[in-house]
Amino acid sequence: MFHYTIVQDGQTVEELLRDKWRLGKKIVHELRMAKAITLEDGTPVLWKDPLKAGTIIKFEYDIPASSYVPTDYCDVDIRYEDEHCLIVSKPKGMSTHPNDEWDRDTCMNHVMSYIDDNGGHYAEHVHRLDQGTKGLLLIAKHPIAKSIFDRMIEEKSIIxxxxxxxxxxxxxxxxxxxxxxxxxxxxxxxxxxxxxxxxxxxxxxxxxxxxxxxxxxxxxxxxxxxxxxxxxxxxxxxxxxxxxxxxxxxxxxxxxxxxxxxxxxxxxxxxxxxxxxx
CATH class of the missing domain: 3.30.2350.10 (Pseudouridine synthase)
Structure with a gap:
């Protein structure tokens, strides 16, 4: 679950999803079928109704679990976090993600330990770093964020x-x-x-x-x-x-x-x- 505050006066949910976030048809359809978007108090939102700037809407839907096996404890530093993403500092010599089922000491295994400890079950890297490269790695905390950040990487809007x-x-x-x-x-x-x-x-x-x-x-x-x-x-x-x-x-x-x-x-x-x- 996460919240979003409408910025543009008169914006509809449909405009937010299709025009601003440019989500794929499949995700939009799944959100509609799940009745995933409501006002903050749980009142249903009509997708074509204009909303006032400052209106808080809530997204609540079933998020699939990521497949990374969590380590016993998280040994990567968290540099930034909000309810949509993490930015971690991957150590030198650590792979970004597992390359086989026995590979369980990668950055994503450590991230999953942190996510698991904080009551979550989803984390997916948006880009990757070579094993010998250290530094900042962006992690999405839910599938909508993953979809948007993937597009932003493609469009070169993440520097x-x-x-x-x-x-x-x-x-x-x-x-x-x-x-x-x-x-x-x-x-x-x-x-x-x-x-x-x-x-x-x-x-x-x-x-x-x-x-x-x-x-x-x-x-x-x-x-x-x-x-x-x-x-x-x-x-x-x-x-x-x-x-x-x-x-x-x-x-x-x-x-x-x-x-x-x-x-x-x-x-x-x-x-x-x-x-x-x-």
């Missing part, structure tokens, strides 16, 4: 900012890497820039320069597997320690890529959300 230290000094202070990414035929997990790959765009800005490396902030316009790692290597400046993409090995034997900020206009709260993970 994801990353930080990385790369080999060498990139000549320009800022730029855009627009290069399609596909699978490497010779390596099971590696990706390469390929003319037959998927459209991929990364924007970068150099924020600090050292003698033989520089620190860049990157904003993803698309979300392909290993996108930042592939694009920086393609530019000739792989992330320090990212040996999969031809960087020199570091003493730690690892690379540093950090999802440092998420920014979006919250579709339910109608306010700008900016969460940082420094």
């Amino acid at each position: 994801r900012t990353y930080a990385a230290e790369v080999q060498g000094n990139i000549r320009t202070d800022s730029g855009t890497i627009n290069a399609p990414i596909g699978k490497d035929r010779h390596h099971n997990t590696r990706r390469v820039v390929s003319p037959t790959g998927q459209h991929a765009v990364t924007h970068y800005e150099v924020v600090k320069r050292f003698k033989s490396t520089c620190v860049v902030h990157l904003v993803l316009e698309t979300g392909r597997t290993h996108q930042i790692r592939v694009h920086l290597a393609h530019l000739g400046h792989p992330i320090v320690g990212d040996t999969m993409y031809n960087a020199r090995q570091t003493a730690s034997g690892d690379y540093e890529l950090h999802a440092i900020q998420l920014e979006f206009l919250h579709p339910f709260l109608n306010e700008s959300i900016v969460v940082k993970d420094q």
Whole structure:
């Protein structure tokens, strides 16, 4: 169950669902059949009746349970929470989600432990981070939020900012890497820039320069597997320690890529959300 406050005077429930949130026909139909939307006191709402700004409507319907097996306790930090979403800080070395039924120590298993402890049973990640990447991950707490956030990711209205230290000094202070990414035929997990790959765009800005490396902030316009790692290597400046993409090995034997900020206009709260993970 969650609540929503009508912002636009005269808006109808149908306009909210179809025009503002642009929910799919299936979800809209399910909500209608379940009589899921009422006024705050439980009074039924006619979907085509205009509502006054400030009217609070209630959504109450059966939410399916997510399949992630909860860990004994949640070992990921919660950076932001409301009744629609969580933003967590995924540790380095932890997968976003299970890849098989025995994989039960992923970020989503830990998130499900937190959700379970707080009386919930649904959590689904909106995007993902590579196992070696740490930082902010957006989690939907109900299917309507998942549907809307998925669309926002596709429409590039959730701004994801990353930080990385790369080999060498990139000549320009800022730029855009627009290069399609596909699978490497010779390596099971590696990706390469390929003319037959998927459209991929990364924007970068150099924020600090050292003698033989520089620190860049990157904003993803698309979300392909290993996108930042592939694009920086393609530019000739792989992330320090990212040996999969031809960087020199570091003493730690690892690379540093950090999802440092998420920014979006919250579709339910109608306010700008900016969460940082420094």
